Amino acid sequence: MKPAEASERLKTSFGSLLSGRNSRQGRWFLALIILFLIAGLLSVYTEQFLSTGNLLNLIAQAMPLIITAIGMMVVVLVGGLDLSVGSVISFTTAILALGAPAYISIPGVFVLAALIGLTNGLVVTRLNVHPIIATLAMQFIILGFARILRPVSGGDIPDIVIASVNGAFLGVPLPVFWGIFTFVIAWKLIHGSRFGLHLFAIGGGRASGAEDAAHNFGVADKRNVLLAYVTCSCFAALAGVFLAGRIVSGDPNVGLNFELDAITAVAIGGTQLSGGVGSLHGTIIGALVMALLANGMNLANISPFVQTAIKGGILLLVVGLQSRKKMGL
Amino acid sequence: MTSISKAFGSSQALWDVSIELFGGSVHALMGENGAGKSTLMKILAGVHQPDSGEIHKDGARVSFANPKDALDAGISTVFQELSLLPNLTISENMFLGREPVTRLGTVDYAKMNAETRRALQELGLTLDPSSLVSELSIAERQFVEIAHGIKADASVFILDEPTAALNAADVEVLNRHIRRLRDAGKAIVYISHRMDEIFEICDTVTVLKDGQVIGTEDIADLSPDRLIAMMVGRELEDLFPNRSENLGERLLEVTDFQIAAGSRPFSLAVHRGEIVALAGLEGQGQQKFLRALIGLFHPVAGHVAIRGRQLPLPANEANGIRRLRSYGAAFVPEDRKEEGLFLGLSISHNIAMALHSKVSELQPARSFSGKVHDTMASMNVKAASPNAPVTSLSGGNQQKVLLGRYLAANMDLLLIEEPTRGVDIGAKSEIYKLLRDFADEGGAVLVLSRETIELIGLSDRIYVIHGNTVVSNMQAKDATEHKILDAALGA
Numbered sequence: 024m025k026p027a028e029a030s031e032r033l034k035t036s037f038g039s040l041l042s043g044r045n046s047r048q049g050r051w052f053l054a055l056i057i058l059f060l061i062a063g064l065l066s067v068y069t070e071q072f073l074s075t076g077n078l079l080n081l082i083a084q085a086m087p088l089i090i091t092a093i094g095m096m097v098v099v100l101v102g103g104l105d106l107s108v109g110s111v112i113s114f115t116t117a118i119l120a121l122g123a124p125a126y127i128s129i130p131g132v133f134v135l136a137a138l139i140g141l142t143n144g145l146v147v148t149r150l151n152v153h154p155i156i157a158t159l160a161m162q163f164i165i166l167g168f169a170r171i172l173r174p175v176s177g178g179d180i181p182d183i184v185i186a187s188v189n190g191a192f193l194g195v196p197l198p199v200f201w202g203i204f205t206f207v208i209a210w211k212l213i214h215g216s217r218f219g220l221h222l223f224a225i226g227g228g229r230a231s232g233a234e235d236a237a238h239n240f241g242v243a244d245k246r247n248v249l250l251a252y253v254t255c256s257c258f259a260a261l262a263g264v265f266l267a268g269r270i271v272s273g274d275p276n277v278g279l280n281f282e283l284d285a286i287t288a289v290a291i292g293g294t295q296l297s298g299g300v301g302s303l304h305g306t307i308i309g310a311l312v313m314a315l316l317a318n319g320m321n322l323a324n325i326s327p328f329v330q331t332a333i334k335g336g337i338l339l340l341v342v343g344l345q346s347r348k349k350m351g352l
Numbered sequence: 353m354t355s356i357s358k359a360f361g362s363s364q365a366l367w368d369v370s371i372e373l374f375g376g377s378v379h380a381l382m383g384e385n386g387a388g389k390s391t392l393m394k395i396l397a398g399v400h401q402p403d404s405g406e407i408h409k410d411g412a413r414v415s416f417a418n419p420k421d422a423l424d425a426g427i428s429t430v431f432q433e434l435s436l437l438p439n440l441t442i443s444e445n446m447f448l449g450r451e452p453v454t455r456l457g458t459v460d461y462a463k464m465n466a467e468t469r470r471a472l473q474e475l476g477l478t479l480d481p482s483s484l485v486s487e488l489s490i491a492e493r494q495f496v497e498i499a500h501g502i503k504a505d506a507s508v509f510i511l512d513e514p515t516a517a518l519n520a521a522d523v524e525v526l527n528r529h530i531r532r533l534r535d536a537g538k539a540i541v542y543i544s545h546r547m548d549e550i551f552e553i554c555d556t557v558t559v560l561k562d563g564q565v566i567g568t569e570d571i572a573d574l575s576p577d578r579l580i581a582m583m584v585g586r587e588l589e590d591l592f593p594n595r596s597e598n599l600g601e602r603l604l605e606v607t608d609f610q611i612a613a614g615s616r617p618f619s620l621a622v623h624r625g626e627i628v629a630l631a632g633l634e635g636q637g638q639q640k641f642l643r644a645l646i647g648l649f650h651p652v653a654g655h656v657a658i659r660g661r662q663l664p665l666p667a668n669e670a671n672g673i674r675r676l677r678s679y680g681a682a683f684v685p686e687d688r689k690e691e692g693l694f695l696g697l698s699i700s701h702n703i704a705m706a707l708h709s710k711v712s713e714l715q716p717a718r719s720f721s722g723k724v725h726d727t728m729a730s731m732n733v734k735a736a737s738p739n740a741p742v743t744s745l746s747g748g749n750q751q752k753v754l755l756g757r758y759l760a761a762n763m764d765l766l767l768i769e770e771p772t773r774g775v776d777i778g779a780k781s782e783i784y785k786l787l788r789d790f791a792d793e794g795g796a797v798l799v800l801s802r803e804t805i806e807l808i809g810l811s812d813r814i815y816v817i818h819g820n821t822v823v824s825n826m827q828a829k830d831a832t833e834h835k836i837l838d839a840a841l842g843a
Contacts, residue, residue: 220448220451223439223440226439227439231439233435236436238418239435240445240449241418241419241450299437
């Protein structure tokens with residue numbers, strides 16, 4: 024190969040990596056560049072940014088969003104959306120703070136989350152309600168329950184939950200192990216199983232306007248979509264357990280705006296909201312971008328109200344730049 | 353398949369239809385649009401279930417609840433609308449729904465890619481099994497669907513208008529694959545509207561009309577005229593109306609038009625009362641010329657005058673069509689579904705569209721119901737009511753609605769791409785007559801089409817275009833396919 028030809032090929036392959044055009048993994052590489060840009064800026068302007076302590080703290084801060092965003096991505100892959108994740112997080116902390124023994128409350132929150140996801144999935148697949156409406160309704164139902172259980176923050180979180188988030192093992196803080204655990208489970212689900220491939224297939228058919236394409240291949244589309252909503256809720260519950268350990272109380276408002284952050288993280292990570300295109304690493308990168316942005320805005324003393332507005336603007340910007348053929352997600 | 357019947361709501365799509373397929377033979381299925389070909393094949397492919405009747409395969413009775421059942425039973429289908437998933441790789445598409453897994457429970461990509469490569473090689477394709485389907489051309493996607501059937505060890509292949517979106521070279525490759533399958537002892541069902549293909553590739557033909565079998569014959573015993581007669585009860589010559597006698601003034605005048613840098617400039621003219629065709633091989637500049645008039649293509653140089661008024665070139669893409677309309681000329685695009693019609697809207701809205709655009713935006717909208725009614729009646733649009741959505745109509749009636757929009761708006765000049773694409777023979781004949789009536793009433797038509805026979809039969813004069821310029825101007829009554837090709841290639 025001639026040098027000119029080689030550089031031309033490098034250019035086009037770099038271009039398609041950047042645009043994610045010819046990939047099912049989407050535009051994650053662009054997000055990675057943005058992540059490094061923000062990290063670079065932060066390390067220039069603040070001295071302690073690159074310290075081990077700050078980085079570990081950042082991971083612990085970002086963990087709930089990473090977990091939630093991964094669950095959200097599973098639903099987005101099939102062309103759905105789940106607005107109830109924030110409420111599920113709050114609800115989970117509220118239940119853990121009831122003071123029940125850990126061997127009951129911890130499995131309990133996951134059973135409840137699975138039921139919530141099941142309901143979401145049934146309403147979407149059987150009643151044909153648009154995912155945004157179905158999960159918006161669920162968001163308020165669960166938020167209501169969380170507030171009934173725990174009108175203001177407080178309560179007792181089981182010791183094992185607190186220890187699992189705040190302790191260290193062999194000198195490594197436990198949130199790192201949470202991260203590894205989540206990654207392995209999620210990778211298996213999304214990229215390492217037939218279930219994951221079928222999620223891509225269902226979403227790809229819908230995004231290209233052939234609603235039944237995957238079904239015609241013999242893929243159990245309704246069941247898989249249902250399971251996607253169950254997965255999403257269970258990941259939200261996992262994030263809720265982590266948060267309960269961090270704030271050491273139950274709080275009906277702790278999950279507020281998590282759906283916005285999670286959807287934004289998923290979109291930044293290159294996942295197409297119309298479905299069928301996305302990747303696990305992209306979503307993690309997207310969540311880290313959101314966490315770094317929040318970190319940076321806090322360091323710059325930007326008011327939380329302004330931060331909320333900025334986050335909304337980012338979602339609009341990222342989704343607006345995604346390609347879509349007809350009006351939709 | 354014996355005694356298959358199927359009804360959709362109140363309309364009976366198939367009456368007691370029986371056909372027999374044999375291994376090692378290509379079986380053509382012909383009939384006008386809406387004759388029931390696609391319904392019959394969708395039943396065989398498991399998309400629809402028959403109301404009554406039985407399907408037997410190799411002597412055993414079979415029934416399919418969904419397309420996967422049919423594929424498992426060895427029946428593979430390449431539908432008109434492609435059914436591959438664009439965001440999956442070729443091998444993922446091939447194995448979707450029954451992927452092999454490794455011991456760890458992950459999808460076994462090594463095995464999938466290896467088997468896919470083998471299936472593709474059987475077709476002589478060198479595609480990478482791990483490339484995404486969205487990167488493939490339409491022809492390649494069709495070949496992948498055929499490979500899908502080969503890999504599933506199918507013994508029956510259904511090809512539903514496989515050549516509708518292919519160019520001549522790809523059709524040749526497809527034919528080679530079909531012959532290879534036939535020689536391997538597979539049974540093949542071939543649905544097409546293109547006569548030459550049927551005679552080139554098929555062994556037997558079954559003609560359907562109004563959901564019933566008219567007859568099954570060896571292709572060797574048939575002539576194209578006989579076949580058409582079977583389909584419509586008419587001969588080929590009756591398809592086209594008489595040519596016009598008297599020409600009027602020059603309506604469209606094109607001078608020194610240069611499509612691309614380096615191509616020879618040309619001039620042409622269209623008179624009132626005349627249907628003029630642009631013929632030649634595909635992609636030689638016919639479409640570029642027409643689309644230059646509405647601003648979708650920017651030519652190098654040239655002057656265009658309609659009724660003596662100069663049309664400024666290059667036209668603007670944003671308002672090219674509107675400007676053209678103010679000159680009394682309408683552009684009918686080739687792809688009625690993508691570019692022409694509003695599929696979800698009613699027939700009356702689609703027809704009234706051009707009428708609305710003649711009045712000011714601020715005036716209250718009129719329904720134009722009388723005008724719509726007249727147009728539908730004069731064009732013989734078969735529909736339940738003017739309020740029926742266009743998408744519920746057959747291809748021929750959709751095309752009539754599209755034409756009706758411009759005829760209702762009293763245009764002088766029609767620029768038409770592919771007037772009868774995907775339209776059955778009966779409707780074709782009606783559309784030819786409509787265009788001829790339009791010309792006889794003083795209109796002018798400039799038409800381009802892939803079907804040379806259609807151009808010869810329909811038009812009065814033919815400009816042969818090759819290499820982005822006009823190479824010949826001949827009278828249609830003397831033209832033959834051979835002469836046109838000669839003029840194009842001899843230039």
